[in-house]
Each structure stands twice: as structure tokens, then as C-alpha cells.
Amino acid sequence: MIAAPDRTPITRDFFDRPVLEVAPDLLGRTLVRTTPDGPIVLRLTEVEAYDGPNDPGSHAYRGRTARNGVMFGPPGHVYVYFTYGMWFCMNLVCGPEGNPSGVLLRAGEITEGAELARKRRLSARNDKELAKGPARLATALGVDRALDGTDACAPEGSALTLLTGTPIHSDQVRSGPRTGVAGDGGVHPWRFWVANDPTVSPYRAHTPRRRST
DNA sequence: CTAGTGATTCCCT
DNA sequence: GGGAATCACTAGC
Numbered sequence: 001m002i003a004a005p006d007r008t009p010i011t012r013d014f015f016d017r018p019v020l021e022v023a024p025d026l027l028g029r030t031l032v033r034t035t036p037d038g039p040i041v042l043r044l045t046e047v048e049a050y051d052g053p054n055d056p057g058s059h060a061y062r063g064r065t066a067r068n069g070v071m072f073g074p075p076g077h078v079y080v081y082f083t084y085g086m087w088f089c090m091n092l093v094c095g096p097e098g099n100p101s102g103v104l105l106r107a108g109e110i111t112e113g114a115e116l117a118r119k120r121r122l123s124a125r126n127d128k129e130l131a132k133g134p135a136r137l138a139t140a141l142g143v144d145r146a147l148d149g150t151d152a153c154a155p156e157g158s159a160l161t162l163l164t165g166t167p168i169h170s171d172q173v174r175s176g177p178r179t180g181v182a183g184d185g186g187v188h189p190w191r192f193w194v195a196n197d198p199t200v201s202p203y204r205a206h207t208p209r210r211r212s213t
Numbered sequence: 214c215t216a217g218t219g220a221t222t223c224c225c226t
Numbered sequence: 227g228g229g230a231a232t233c234a235c236t237a238g239c
Contacts, residue, residue: 059231086233
């Protein structure tokens with residue numbers, strides 16, 4: 001018997017800790033995205049930590065800007081950014097307010113509402129690919145910049161809610177270098193995932209792009 | 214399976 | 227103006 005995931009919303013205290021504690025503790029948690037068409041529910045299987053103003057891989061490294069302002073606000077809120085001209089990615093803000101840190105949600109397993117996620121992810125060849133990768137995850141959940149700053153500690157039925165779920169035992173948590181982070185940002189083992197989970201995204205070393213013109 | 218590249222827009226220098 | 231916390235597609239093994 002496997003116990004059903006705990007559907008109690010997570011409290012803000014959960015996020016008001018150092019990001020390197022929060023990140024592995026997010027694995028196995030349940031994220032509910034409520035849309036007009038119904039809920040889409042995701043079990044988190046892969047995350048990445050971005051640790052405050054001294055992390056050169058973090059969007060907050062060069063100080064507060066219009067884009068990253070949510071990272072400087074209270075923990076438990078969602079930072080959504082637009083990247084590569086086409087995609088959105090989502091983070092959960094951690095740590096004390098004013099210390100900009102967050103966890104990028106990189107992959108997960110859709111456990112409810114897969115029919116809604118499939119409509120947004122037409123190129124996915126199977127359900128394991130629906131949220132395998134940070135932009136795919138945001139796409140599958142219908143998350144875009146309109147949700148930047150949303151409170152993930154809100155009651156279920158709000159736009160986004162993180163539930164207690166089923167946390168992953170530490171001996172099933174793996175860690176490694178962050179994906180796609182340029183320069184010194186990739187040296188820390190701040191990517192965390194669930195061992196042997198088929199929804200975890202493949203590791204890709206950062207490849208610098210050459211100018212096209 | 215891996216490696217390479219075009220797409221496409223915003224942000225910051 | 228240059229690069230970006232990516233994806234989808236292709237070629238080749």
C-alpha cells in the first residue's frame with residue numbers, strides 16, 4: 001500500500017528557510033494549478049536551487065530589476081520569467097524576504113488533469129514528457145507571466161497551490177550540477193531529482209551559441 | 214543514443 | 227547589440 005499524497009497546503013514557513021534546504025524537500029510535493037477548465041496536478045521530480053545575491057547563476061546576481069523583482073519579495077511566491085524568445089519557466093521564492101533566492105521547477109509527473117496538459121503540449125510523445133523540462137512544465141500547467149508574483153501558499157482552488165504531497169526520503173534524492181547555466185554557475189551540485197524517475201529531464205551541459213550573422 | 218542548430222523575444226549593458 | 231535557467235528537430239552512429 002502506498003499512502004495517498006497529503007493534500008494539506010504547505011505553509012509559508014516551509015519556504016522561509018535556506019534555499020538549499022528547501023530545494024530537495026520540494027521533491028515529491030504536489031503542485032495544483034487551477035484553471036478555468038479544471039485542475040492540473042503535478043508531482044515534483046526535479047528542481048534546481050538559485051542561492052541569493054552571491055550566486056552568479058541567479059537572475060538576482062546583478063541586483064533587483066523589473067524582471068526579477070518577485071525574487072526580492074516574500075517567500076512562497078512564484079517567480080515566472082520569459083526566456084529564449086519563446087518559453088516561460090517558474091520558480092518558488094525562498095529564504096527571508098529581501099534575500100533573493102528561489103527554486104526552479106524543472107520536471108514533474110502529471111497525476112491529474114493530463115487531458116488538459118496534453119492540449120497544451122501537443123508535441124509530447126507520451127505523458128512522461130508532458131512536464132519533462134522547465135519550459136515544458138510551465139507550458140503543461142498553463143503558467144505564463146500573468147502568474148508572476150502569485151502566492152503558492154494560497155488555498156487550493158487559487159491559481160497555484162503547493163500541497164504537502166509525499167516527500168521523498170533522502171536516500172532517494174540525487175544531486176548534480178545545474179543544467180544550462182553558463183560560467184561559474186554550473187559548478188555547484190544544486191540540481192536535485194528523484195532517483196530513477198522517468199519524468200526527470202536529461203542532463204545537458206551548457207553549450208555556448210555562436211553568433212549567426 | 215548523442216551532438217548540433219534554428220526559432221524568437223525580452224532584458225540588460 | 228548580445229545573450230539567454232529551452233525546445234524541437236535533424237543527422238549520424
